[in-house]
Amino acid sequence: xxxxxxxxxxxxxxxxxxxxxxxxEDLAHIPGEGGYPLVGHTFTxxxxxxxxxxxxxxxxxxxxxxxxxxxxxxxxxxxxxxxxVLFDRQKIFSSEQGWGPILDKLFPRGLMLMDFDHHRMDRxxxxxAFKPGPMRHYSGQLNAGMARAVEKWGEGAGSTRMQFYxxxxxxxxxxxxxxxxxxxxxxxxxxxNQAFVDAVQASVAPVRRPLPxxxxxxxxxxxxxxxxxxxxxxxxxxxxxxxxxxxxxxATAERDDGSLLEVDEVADHMNFLMMAAHDTITSSGxxxxxxxxxxxxxxxxxxxxxxxxxxDTGNLSYDDFGxxxxxxxxxxxxxxxxxxxxxxxxxxxxSFEFGGYRIPAxxxxxxxxxxxxxxxxxxxxxxxFDPMRFTPDKVKARHKYAWTPFGGGAHMCLGLHFAYMQIxxxxxxxxxxxxxxxxxxxxxxxxxxxxxxxxxGLRIELTRL
Numbered sequence: 001x002x003x004x005x006x007x008x009x010x011x012x013x014x015x016x017x018x019x020x021x022x023x024x025e026d027l028a029h030i031p032g033e034g035g036y037p038l039v040g041h042t043f044t045x046x047x048x049x050x051x052x053x054x055x056x057x058x059x060x061x062x063x064x065x066x067x068x069x070x071x072x073x074x075x076x077x078x079x080x081x082x083x084x085v086l087f088d089r090q091k092i093f094s095s096e097q098g099w100g101p102i103l104d105k106l107f108p109r110g111l112m113l114m115d116f117d118h119h120r121m122d123r124x125x126x127x128x129a130f131k132p133g134p135m136r137h138y139s140g141q142l143n144a145g146m147a148r149a150v151e152k153w154g155e156g157a158g159s160t161r162m163q164f165y166x167x168x169x170x171x172x173x174x175x176x177x178x179x180x181x182x183x184x185x186x187x188x189x190x191x192x193n194q195a196f197v198d199a200v201q202a203s204v205a206p207v208r209r210p211l212p213x214x215x216x217x218x219x220x221x222x223x224x225x226x227x228x229x230x231x232x233x234x235x236x237x238x239x240x241x242x243x244x245x246x247x248x249x250x251a252t253a254e255r256d257d258g259s260l261l262e263v264d265e266v267a268d269h270m271n272f273l274m275m276a277a278h279d280t281i282t283s284s285g286x287x288x289x290x291x292x293x294x295x296x297x298x299x300x301x302x303x304x305x306x307x308x309x310x311x312d313t314g315n316l317s318y319d320d321f322g323x324x325x326x327x328x329x330x331x332x333x334x335x336x337x338x339x340x341x342x343x344x345x346x347x348x349x350x351s352f353e354f355g356g357y358r359i360p361a362x363x364x365x366x367x368x369x370x371x372x373x374x375x376x377x378x379x380x381x382x383x384x385f386d387p388m389r390f391t392p393d394k395v396k397a398r399h400k401y402a403w404t405p406f407g408g409g410a411h412m413c414l415g416l417h418f419a420y421m422q423i424x425x426x427x428x429x430x431x432x433x434x435x436x437x438x439x440x441x442x443x444x445x446x447x448x449x450x451x452x453x454x455x456x457g458l459r460i461e462l463t464r465l
Contacts, residue, residue: 020361020362021071021362022072022360022361022362022363024072026360026363027065027072027074027360027363029357029358030063030064030065030074030357030359031060031061031063031064031065032056032060032064032065032066032067032074033056033064033065033066033067034066034067035066035067035068039068039206040066040067040068040069040070041066041067041068042068042069042206043206044068045066045068045449046204046206046449048448049342049343049370049448049449050342050370050371050448053075053077053368053370053371054371056075057077057371061355062076062077062078062081062355063075063076063077063354063355063356063357064077069101069102069206069208070101070208071101071364072363072364073345073364073365073366074359074363074364074365074366075365075366075367075368076354076355076359076365076366076367077367077368077371077372078372078375078377079372079375079377079378079399079400079401079402080399080401081354081355081367082367082369082372082401082404082408083399083400083401083408084354085344085346085365085367086344086367086401086404086407086408086409086411087401087408087409088409088410090350090352091116091349092348092349092350092352093346093347093348093349093365094115094346094347094348094349095112095113095114095115095119095346095411096113096114096115097115097346097347097349098344098345098346098347098364098365098366099112099113099345100113100347101208101345101364102203102204102345103203105202105210105216105219105220105223106199106200106202106203106219106220106222106223107199107223107268107271107272107275108268109265109268109269109272110268110269110271110272110273110275110276111123111126111269111272111273111414112272112276112411113272119410119411120410121255121256122255122261122265122269123410123414124255124256125253125254125255125261126249126250126253126269126273126414127414128249128253129246129249129250129253130414130415130417130418133244134244134246134249135318135417135418135421136318137244137245138179138418138421139316139317139318139321139421139425140318141175141178141179142175142179142421142422142425143315143316143425143428143429145171145174145175145178146171146175146425146426146429147313147314147315147429149167149171149174150314150426150429150430150433151429151433153167153434153462154433154434154462154464158463158464159461159462159463159464160461160462161439161459161460161461161462162459162460162462163456163457163458163459163460164286164289164457164458164459164460165282165286165453165454165457165458166457168282168285168286168289168426169193169278169279169282170193172277172278172281172282172285172422173192173193173196173278175422176274176277176278177192178245179245179246180245180246180247180270180273180274180277181233181245181246181247191225192225192226192229194222195221195222195223195225195226196222196226196274196275196278196279197222198215198218198219198221198222199219199222199223199226199275200219200275200279200450200451201215201218201219201450202215202216202218202219202220202222203219203450204449204450205219223271226271226274227264227267227268227271230266230267230270230271231263231264231267233247233270234247234250234251234263234266234267234270235263237251237252238251238252238260246270246273247270250266250269250270251266273414273415276413276415277415277418277419279340279451280340280341280419280451281340281419281422281423282453283338283340283451283452283453284331284334284335284338284340284405284419284423285422285423285426286453286454286458287334287335287337287338287452288330288331288334288423288427289430289436289458289460290438290443290444290454290458291330291333291334291337291385292330292431292436293436293437293438293460294385294438294443295385296435296437298330298385298387299431299435299436301326302326302327302330302427302431303431303432305324305325305326305327306324306327306427306428306431306432307432309323309324309428310428310432314428314429314432314433315428315429316424316425316428321420321421321424324424324427324428326387327423327424327427328390328420328424329387329388329389329390329391330387331420331423331424331427332387332389332390332403332405333385333386333387333389333390334385335403335405336373336379336389336403336405337373337374337383337385338370338446338452339369339370339373339404339405339452340405340451340452341369341405341407341451342368342369342370342448342449342452343366343367343368343369343370344366344367344369344407345364345365345366346364346365346366346367347362347363347364347365348360348361348362348363348364348365349361369404369405370448372401372402372403372404373402373403373405375402378398378399378402379402406419432465433462433464433465434462434463434464434465435462435463435465436460436461436462437460437461437463438458438459438460438461439459439460439461440459444456444458444459
């Protein structure tokens, strides 16, 4: 199935695909570094990508080039750069060709890897799964699933210690399975979870070919397993018909001309969206819990807000999601401090100018969300946790592209409201039951790429209220 999908993708390569690579002479006027022979700055960036970006900006400014992951990349840094690339008024930048070198062996034909008309058509077809009717259905499933899991976390007398990251990762996978597919994964859950882990980790593997015993080989094998699973499920859903889960919605979604998506297209979309819903919400939910554990005054503010809205079991009604304002602000601040997608690649289809430099057609370019989220041009004391940054008046006064954890423009995250829903329901059940503290009061070290996660799994202590 994976080979068929890859061949199909090659045959369906769009007309805007840019084959040419700019030469070193074409990029000579842009300041930057080539790094070490063969590997460039690949390992330097992987070791500490945020420190690397800060050093490059301090040394060369907000437009620079760097050689890594097999080629030259041009970094465009700042909120103006994010607006240029994400809003893309002139359709200069290809998301497909930007993410392709990173994800095309792992998540090809996901919505994020589509451009222009093809992206617009598939996005419109898939958006049916995020209409109010299905979203109301998901909220009931999320409340029930999270209530069961969060209650079990604190079973027993006194306080309970746990690693939050693996627990929420498993929970979000189970909930995504229930909301997306309509039934628990059952015995395949562990294999599916590992396949997702292998595929995501392979996205930044230094060895880009699936050679035996490499991370990329494990990632490609994981993708083959997942595509087989989702293809079988697509056929089953179409045969059964109906259903409020996302899979049923996608399987029967129609394009503007009334045609159904091909089975392998549905499988690719499900594979990508499950990864996006599962891994990014695991990361951002973990960040929020870490920040609330280290800022008990904010934890208490959210607890008071949620107790005033939820019922006696901690359930949060779909009609009350809009009232959870403080919790949403805290989540937005967590996304600012630790965006789950720290940087975004594109490829220039035509030459353009930015920051006083001409960037040639064919250049791989990238914006850095993490840097912009900590840029003192837009944020006072950017390394401090302060949800009050997201009051309506402060949001209105700020650059629209100073905060972009969900992307922007045509590629704005399709499931962003589902993400808000998940976090609000999680906080409703967690904070109304427990006080949350870090074990030993020690902040964890974080793996920055490809999706941030605490290296110790975030060891927390839950004390029942």
